[in-house]
Amino acid sequence: MGRWEPNARDRLLRAALELFVDRGYENVTVAEIAARAGLTKRTFFRHVTDKREVLFGGQEDLLRTFTDAIAAAPDSATPIAAIAAGVEAAGAVFRLDRRELVLQRQAVIASNDDLRERETLKSATLTATIAGALRERGVTEPVAGLAAEFGNLAFRTTFARWVSPGNQREFTELARETVGELRAATAALG
Known part of the structure; x- marks a missing residue:
C-alpha cells in the first residue's frame, strides 16, 4: 500500500x-x-x-459528536434529554463494523497501567466537555456538573455493554436502554 x-x-x-x-x-x-x-x-x-x-487520538471525534448532539437538542430539552442525545449520537463513532478493532484496543489498554491511566484521563475530559456543552445551553452549576457525570456514566455503561462478549446490538440502541435505566435509578434516589 x-x-x-x-x-x-x-x-x-x-x-x-x-x-x-x-x-x-x-x-x-x-x-x-x-x-x-x-x-x-x-x-x-x-x-x-x-x-x-x-489508541486515543480518535477521541476528538467522540467529543465533537457529543457536543454537536447536545447543542442540537431542542431548546425545551432537559439536561438529561440533551445528554441522552449525545450518548445516542456516539453510535456514529461506535459502529458494529468497527467493534473488533475496539475490542482489540480495549484489550491492549487493559494490559497496560499507563494506558489505563490515559483512559481515565480521557473519561474526565469527556465529563468536562459534556459540562461545557450544557453550560453553553444555559445550564448552571451544580446541575451542569452533575448532569455531565450522569452523561459519562451513561456513556461508560453503554460502552461496556457494547463491548461485552456476544453483544450484537447497536450502540445507539444500548444507549437508549442505559439512559432509561439510569433515569429510573436517579428517580429512585428521591
Whole structure:
C-alpha cells in the first residue's frame, strides 16, 4: 500500500493493534507501526504525537459528536434529554463494523497501567466537555456538573455493554436502554 493512500490514521491504528496484540504494547516502536502501516515515521508524527495516541487520538471525534448532539437538542430539552442525545449520537463513532478493532484496543489498554491511566484521563475530559456543552445551553452549576457525570456514566455503561462478549446490538440502541435505566435509578434516589 502506497504512502499516499487515504485513511492513514485508520491504517496506523490497525497496524499498531496488530503489533500490540502480537508483541505487547511496550515492545513496539513508532517506526515499526509506521512501517506496518506502509507509512514513514514522519507521516506517523503528522497524525499522532506518540504511539499512545494511536489508541486515543480518535477521541476528538467522540467529543465533537457529543457536543454537536447536545447543542442540537431542542431548546425545551432537559439536561438529561440533551445528554441522552449525545450518548445516542456516539453510535456514529461506535459502529458494529468497527467493534473488533475496539475490542482489540480495549484489550491492549487493559494490559497496560499507563494506558489505563490515559483512559481515565480521557473519561474526565469527556465529563468536562459534556459540562461545557450544557453550560453553553444555559445550564448552571451544580446541575451542569452533575448532569455531565450522569452523561459519562451513561456513556461508560453503554460502552461496556457494547463491548461485552456476544453483544450484537447497536450502540445507539444500548444507549437508549442505559439512559432509561439510569433515569429510573436517579428517580429512585428521591
